[in-house]
Amino acid sequence: MTLAQAVPGTRVRVVGRNRGRRHEANLAGLGIHVGDEVIVVRSAPFDGPLLVEVPASGVRIAVGRGMANGLFVEPADE
Amino acid sequence: MSEAAVPRGLEGEGPLVALIGQPNCGKSTLFNALAGFKANTGNFPGTSVAFTRSDVLVAGLPMRLIDLPGTYSLHPYDAAEQVTRDFLLSGQVDAIVAVVDASVLSRSLELTLELIETGLPLVIALNMMDDARRKGITIDVPALEARLGVPVVPTVATRGHGVVQVALKALHASRTRQSGILPTYDRDIEESLGTLIQAMPAELSVRMRVPTRFLAARLLQDDEAVRQAVGKAHPEVLTLADTQRRLLAEMHDWPEESVFSSHRHAAAMDLFEDVARVVRRTRDGWRERTDDVLMHPFWGIVGVVAALGGLFVASFFVGDRLAGVVGAPFEALMDAIGDRADTSLVWAMTRGLVEGLAGGAGIVLPYLVPLLLLMSFMEDVGYLPRAAFLIDGLLHRIGLHGKSVIPLVLGYGCNVPALMGTRILETTRDRVITALLVPLTACSARTVVILALVAGYLGPLWALGVYVLNILVTALVGRILSAVVPGHAPGLLMDIPPYRLPPAGTLARKTWFRIREFLVEAWPVLIVASIVMGALQFAGADDWLNGLLAPLTSGVLGLPAVVGVTLFFGILRKELSLVLLYSALGTANVASVMTPAQILTFTLFVTFYIPCVATIATQVREIGWRWTLVSAALNTGVAILVAATLGRLA
Numbered sequence: 001m002t003l004a005q006a007v008p009g010t011r012v013r014v015v016g017r018n019r020g021r022r023h024e025a026n027l028a029g030l031g032i033h034v035g036d037e038v039i040v041v042r043s044a045p046f047d048g049p050l051l052v053e054v055p056a057s058g059v060r061i062a063v064g065r066g067m068a069n070g071l072f073v074e075p076a077d078e
Numbered sequence: 079m080s081e082a083a084v085p086r087g088l089e090g091e092g093p094l095v096a097l098i099g100q101p102n103c104g105k106s107t108l109f110n111a112l113a114g115f116k117a118n119t120g121n122f123p124g125t126s127v128a129f130t131r132s133d134v135l136v137a138g139l140p141m142r143l144i145d146l147p148g149t150y151s152l153h154p155y156d157a158a159e160q161v162t163r164d165f166l167l168s169g170q171v172d173a174i175v176a177v178v179d180a181s182v183l184s185r186s187l188e189l190t191l192e193l194i195e196t197g198l199p200l201v202i203a204l205n206m207m208d209d210a211r212r213k214g215i216t217i218d219v220p221a222l223e224a225r226l227g228v229p230v231v232p233t234v235a236t237r238g239h240g241v242v243q244v245a246l247k248a249l250h251a252s253r254t255r256q257s258g259i260l261p262t263y264d265r266d267i268e269e270s271l272g273t274l275i276q277a278m279p280a281e282l283s284v285r286m287r288v289p290t291r292f293l294a295a296r297l298l299q300d301d302e303a304v305r306q307a308v309g310k311a312h313p314e315v316l317t318l319a320d321t322q323r324r325l326l327a328e329m330h331d332w333p334e335e336s337v338f339s340s341h342r343h344a345a346a347m348d349l350f351e352d353v354a355r356v357v358r359r360t361r362d363g364w365r366e367r368t369d370d371v372l373m374h375p376f377w378g379i380v381g382v383v384a385a386l387g388g389l390f391v392a393s394f395f396v397g398d399r400l401a402g403v404v405g406a407p408f409e410a411l412m413d414a415i416g417d418r419a420d421t422s423l424v425w426a427m428t429r430g431l432v433e434g435l436a437g438g439a440g441i442v443l444p445y446l447v448p449l450l451l452l453m454s455f456m457e458d459v460g461y462l463p464r465a466a467f468l469i470d471g472l473l474h475r476i477g478l479h480g481k482s483v484i485p486l487v488l489g490y491g492c493n494v495p496a497l498m499g500t501r502i503l504e505t506t507r508d509r510v511i512t513a514l515l516v517p518l519t520a521c522s523a524r525t526v527v528i529l530a531l532v533a534g535y536l537g538p539l540w541a542l543g544v545y546v547l548n549i550l551v552t553a554l555v556g557r558i559l560s561a562v563v564p565g566h567a568p569g570l571l572m573d574i575p576p577y578r579l580p581p582a583g584t585l586a587r588k589t590w591f592r593i594r595e596f597l598v599e600a601w602p603v604l605i606v607a608s609i610v611m612g613a614l615q616f617a618g619a620d621d622w623l624n625g626l627l628a629p630l631t632s633g634v635l636g637l638p639a640v641v642g643v644t645l646f647f648g649i650l651r652k653e654l655s656l657v658l659l660y661s662a663l664g665t666a667n668v669a670s671v672m673t674p675a676q677i678l679t680f681t682l683f684v685t686f687y688i689p690c691v692a693t694i695a696t697q698v699r700e701i702g703w704r705w706t707l708v709s710a711a712l713n714t715g716v717a718i719l720v721a722a723t724l725g726r727l728a
Contacts, residue, residue: 017333026150026151026153026155026571027571028151028336028339028340028343029150029151029153029155029188029189030150030185030571030572030573031182031185033340033343034336034340042369042373042374043375044373044375044378044467044468044470044471045375045376045378045379045468045471046471046472046474046475047471047474048467048468048469048470048471048472048474048480049467049470049471049480049569049570049572051373051467051574056184056347057182057183057184057185058181058182058213058215059182059185059573060573060574060575060576061571061572061573061574062463062466062467062470062480062570062571062572062573062574063569063570063571064470064474064480064568064569064570064571065471065474065569066474066568066569067568067569067570067571068569070569
């Protein structure tokens with residue numbers, strides 16, 4: 001599934017990324033890497049971005065819906 | 079990176095020390111603490127977009143300090159990051175102060191490792207130690223120093239802790255030229271690096287003023303700028319780099335473009351685990367609860383509306399009170415000289431002088447002070463990225479980028495920094511569209527006009543209406559522009575920093591520096607223009623100008639023709655339209671000469687038409703002449719349309 005489909009409040013692991021979008025933004029620079037566990041904290045209205053926390057670093061990032069559609073995740077064990 | 083990109087005008091005494099860090103790491107606060115508060119700081123990504131320089135004396139020794147735009151990595155993704163990287167690699171920098179947000183240490187270490195690879199002398203300012211402690215992170219500073227081979231100074235820049243030590247260490251590093259310990263990667267990576275380094279002529283490193291290993295590492299990361307610089311003279315090196323990168327990607331089963339950076343990420347995580355302990359990670363009580371409300375899908379939107387509405391309503395009520403108190407003596411003075419004003423040129427100009435003084439002190443400042451104070455608070459506390467988070471969905475519907483909201487909100491303070499703020503946008507398309515929209519936003523100068531005229535004569539609710547209209551018109555123009563300008567807005571990706579309560583002193587100083595800008599830059603212009611206006615009136619030249627503009631002012635807009643000259647001078651500073659209005663009409667009671675509908679029409683026109691000269695100059699620099707002309711035409715067109723239509727209706 002994609003990050004966009006993850007339910008707020010759940011913990012997921014990033015497993016891959018849509019190759020077409022790789023040049024659009026600096027996901028790794030902001031602190032989200034393939035292999036990272038992230039928590040979807042909340043989502044914004046009007047199909048807006050998701051607020052994602054990376055527990056390992058404590059970083060919180062707003063990830064736009066389009067970007068979230070291009071990030072593949074799987075459920076992570078608590 | 080290119081040899082031509084060496085910035086000029088940096089001559090001076092002492093070593094050149096560059097402050098570099100990820101956005102929102104407190105870099106500008108540290109810079110201000112050292113420079114005596116000259117630059118702006120803000121708790122959101124992308125505050126310093128052009129670099130700021132300050133010459134400082136530390137323990138009697140001179141130092142040229144440069145505050146560079148925040149960057150997440152040395153791989154630029156937007157114009158602001160490009161500025162930082164070009165400057166860093168220009169060969170001018172004597173030492174780097176790497177400002178690291180200790181509360182997100184693991185992420186910041188990746189940039190630090192990249193900086194160490196440049197081979198430049200480096201000092202780490204481990205900032206926001208208080209935030210880190212609150213999050214339960216303890217950092218073994220000596221261990222970090224030992225691992226990186228560079229001085230590490232814990233700082234809390236907002237309180238000035240550790241600031242002087244950082245400067246002293248930087249001075250020392252610039253003299254000893256001591257650089258850090260290079261990170262070692264996996265054997266495969268090191269082998270690829272070795273192969274590349276051997277194949278690279280020494281000439282490259284000399285010409286580009288960076289170590290060969292740095293260039294090799296950049297080539298393995300498919301760095302476009304380095305590829306171009308190397309490829310010109312040595313295409314065979316590029317071929318080798320591509321082969322090596324593909325090889326690594328296959329060996330590690332990892333996408334080519336990120337195989338190297340993922341190893342650096344791993345190195346940073348290793349380092350983090352070795353030097354930091356995370357003892358507890360309790361949810362931060364009030365911050366979490368505040369976000370439950372302020373980032374809530376429904377209440378959050380209510381909050382955005384309330385915050386912006388509250389900003390203007392509060393500014394009006396405080397400003398109105400202050401204007402009454404401060405303005406009274408000026409009014410008495412103006413009444414006293416009013417009768418004699420037309421008898422000679424000297425008196426006409428004296429009246430202009432008093433009106434200029436009165437306009438600045440009695441009308442503009444009372445509204446400006448509360449507005450700037452509240453805006454500074456909203457910026458520093460970290461509300462803007464949250465507003466961007468909430469509004470992104472809506473902005474995308476009209477074809478704009480969510481991050482545009484930051485320059486656009488800044489535009490309500492002043493269009494000039496807002497235009498520079500468009501550099502945080504990744505694509506040229508989004509930059510141009512946002513830079514065309516910024517001049518439509520009612521900056522603090524125009525807010526003063528709205529508050530003094532519409533709120534003052536028609537009531538605060540009407541003023542709020544003008545604001546809502548301003549936002550709606552800006553959104554509508556944005557919708558049209560995004561349909562006309564080809565391309566699409568990429569997804570939002572933005573740091574959401576924790577709430578930070580700015581110390582009262584920082585807030586006061588920041589507000590003061592913005593007010594000082596008005597006092598030393600704008601007020602003199604108001605006074606001089608007001609005197610010139612007095613002379614023009616004496617000579618009857620204002621009638622000529624008014625006659626020239628009459629087809630627009632009285633023809634299309636239905637205003638008294640005497641306002642023509644105020645609109646003309648308004649291009650210098652928007653406050654001028656207001657200040658000169660009183661002398662053009664010959665009374666401080668506008669309502670006695672103009673109908674409420676005319677007051678509304680006048681204000682709407684002032685709000686939307688051509689931005690002030692400072693904005694125009696910035697626009698030319700940011701998006702070029704062609705787009706600036708488009709922008710001026712757009713502003714004037716929108717102003718005539720809105721003012722004429724609504725003036726008729728009212």
